[in-house]
Amino acid sequence: MATTAERVRQLVADNLEVDGQPVAVPADLSVSLTDVGVPSMDFVAFAKVLVREFDVPLTPDDCAGFSSLKDLAAYIDAQAA
Amino acid sequence: MLRSSAVGCWWRPFTEVAEAAVFVIDLAPDAAHEAQALEWLSAEERARSRRYVGAGPRRRFTLCRAALRAVLCDRLGCDSQQLTFGTSSHGKPFAQIDAKPEPISFNVSHGRSHGLIAVAARGRLGVDIEERRARDDLEDLTDAVLGPNEKREFALLRGNARTHFFFRMWTLKEALLKALGLGFSQDPAEFEVPPAVRQGARTSTFSFPSRPRPLWGVYDLGTDEFAAALALETIAHPRLSSDG
Numbered sequence: 418m419a420t421t422a423e424r425v426r427q428l429v430a431d432n433l434e435v436d437g438q439p440v441a442v443p444a445d446l447s448v449s450l451t452d453v454g455v456p457s458m459d460f461v462a463f464a465k466v467l468v469r470e471f472d473v474p475l476t477p478d479d480c481a482g483f484s485s486l487k488d489l490a491a492y493i494d495a496q497a498a
Numbered sequence: 499m500l501r502s503s504a505v506g507c508w509w510r511p512f513t514e515v516a517e518a519a520v521f522v523i524d525l526a527p528d529a530a531h532e533a534q535a536l537e538w539l540s541a542e543e544r545a546r547s548r549r550y551v552g553a554g555p556r557r558r559f560t561l562c563r564a565a566l567r568a569v570l571c572d573r574l575g576c577d578s579q580q581l582t583f584g585t586s587s588h589g590k591p592f593a594q595i596d597a598k599p600e601p602i603s604f605n606v607s608h609g610r611s612h613g614l615i616a617v618a619a620r621g622r623l624g625v626d627i628e629e630r631r632a633r634d635d636l637e638d639l640t641d642a643v644l645g646p647n648e649k650r651e652f653a654l655l656r657g658n659a660r661t662h663f664f665f666r667m668w669t670l671k672e673a674l675l676k677a678l679g680l681g682f683s684q685d686p687a688e689f690e691v692p693p694a695v696r697q698g699a700r701t702s703t704f705s706f707p708s709r710p711r712p713l714w715g716v717y718d719l720g721t722d723e724f725a726a727a728l729a730l731e732t733i734a735h736p737r738l739s740s741d742g
Contacts, residue, residue, distance in 0.1 A: 432635075436554040436610065454555025456609070457672060458628065461642050461682065462635045477682040 421497075422446055422490040424470065429486065432466050433459055446486035457481075473497060508535075509565040512614065515717050518603075518623055518730050523565045523613030525558050532557055535564030538578050554610070562606050562613045569615050574600055590679045605676055612724055621731035624676030626669040628725045630661055640664060643671065645690035665725035667691055670716055674704065677714060677729040692716065703732065 419427070426442055433440040435454045442448055450460065460477040467475050467489075473496040483489040508531045512522035524531075536544065543563055550556035567578050574581070576595045583591045584599060593600045604617045609629040616625040633639065640652055648667055655663055671686045678684065684706075692702040700718045705711065712731050719726040 435552055442551075448551055452549050452555075453551045454558070456628075457682070458639065458668060461686075462633075462639055465638050465642055481682075 420490075421471070421494050422487065425467075425486055425490045425493070428463075428466055428470060432463055442486055446490060449483060449485050450480060450489075467493070471497065506531075507565075507568075508561055509568070509613075509615065513719060515719075515728055516618075516715060516730055516732075517621070518616050518618040518728060520625065520719065520728060521565065521569055521615040521617075523562055523608065523615065525561055525608060525611050525613055527553075527557060532560060535560045538564040538567050540582070558608050558610075558613065562608050562615075565613070566604065566606055566615055569617055570602065570604060573602060573617060586679065589681070607672075607676075607726075609724060614719075614726055616728055616730075618730065621733050622677050622679065623731065624673040624678070624729045625719075626672040626676065626727055627719075628665050628669055629723070630665045630725055632661055636660065636664060639668075641687075643668060643686045645687055647693075648690050648696065651696060662725075666718060666720060666727075667696070669720070669725045669727035670695065670718065670729070673727040673729040674706075674714060674716065677731065678706065678709075704729070 426446060429440050429442055433455055440453050440455070442453065455463070457477070460480050464475050464477045464480050467480070471493050473493050480489065483492065508528065509521045509523040512520045514520070536547070539547065539560065547556050547560045550559060567581060570593050571578055571581055574593065574595060580595050582594045582597065584594050585591055593602055593604065602617065602619060603621060603623050604615065605623055605625045607614050607626045609627050611629060612627055614625045614627045616623050640649060644652060644667060652660060652663055670691045675681055675684055675686065689707055692704055695702045695716060695718060702716055704714045704716045712733065715730045715732050717728040719728055
């Protein structure tokens with residue numbers, strides 16, 4: 418079964434694009450959504466995707482506040498524990 | 499002060515609203531502009547620029563921040579080396595000269611090809627710009643962003659009118675949230691754009707449901723190229739019309 422980190426990485430690839438290209442993030446999820454240039458509208462849409470996928474409380478501001486996608490995945494795991 | 503005489507400016511005055519001046523930034527790829535802009539940034543800003551993963555986001559940050567420096571230095575009469583940025587407890591940046599906070603309001607937004615800078619001597623303000631495009635997730639977004647009346651009005655629209663309406667509501671709401679300084683920690687679906695503006699007026703006044711004061715002026719700055727909006731605290735603007 419895919420880990421939360423792997424699922425987050427796939428959701429980013431499936432749902433986010435910058436300059437018309439899918440967002441590719443490194444396997445260690447060491448970058449934030451801000452680092453890859455995700456605009457605010459996409460933060461709102463992606464927060465809804467994450468809430469639907471993981472059933473955890475998450476606002477667009479929460480998504481923007483994580484310094485890396487790895488931290489975002491860790492937050493989701495902690496909420497689900 | 500900063501001048502871009504050798505390569506030309508990539509920003510220019512766009513409009514003036516009440517006491518706010520708004521500048522539009524050209525974010526098209528241009529190696530000379532990008533090289534010039536990078537020179538104007540502080541070491542910390544250059545490091546932040548390098549953290550962006552792609553060339554597009556890196557260029558947009560660099561060109562916007564350098565243009566902001568030029569606009570603020572011009573207004574404040576200082577050199578770029580004297581200008582630094584602090585951050586409020588809510589994360590909103592403010593300008594400092596020689597580490598002393600300056601009472602000037604500013605806000606920056608960018609889309610893919612254009613940016614906006616709004617600046618005023620007083621009063622909080624927020625600005626937003628978005629290039630309109632069809633989105634597969636528009637239903638999700640309207641659910642997250644629009645209030646009940648706005649959703650009813652959106653549901654009556656078809657085709658491009660839906661995209662136009664949504665982007666107009668989005669920029670007005672994001673400008674208000676940025677002016678308030680709370681960002682999306684305040685739920686955008688919990689307040690609605692004034693009815694007159696929803697029906698096409700370019701300006702009105704607004705107050706958040708839970709915060710009757712201050713009163714905000716809201717301005718639709720959209721053009722054929724982009725949706726855009728400005729929100730401006732009305733401390734010194736008692737003559738603003740109430741609905742248009």
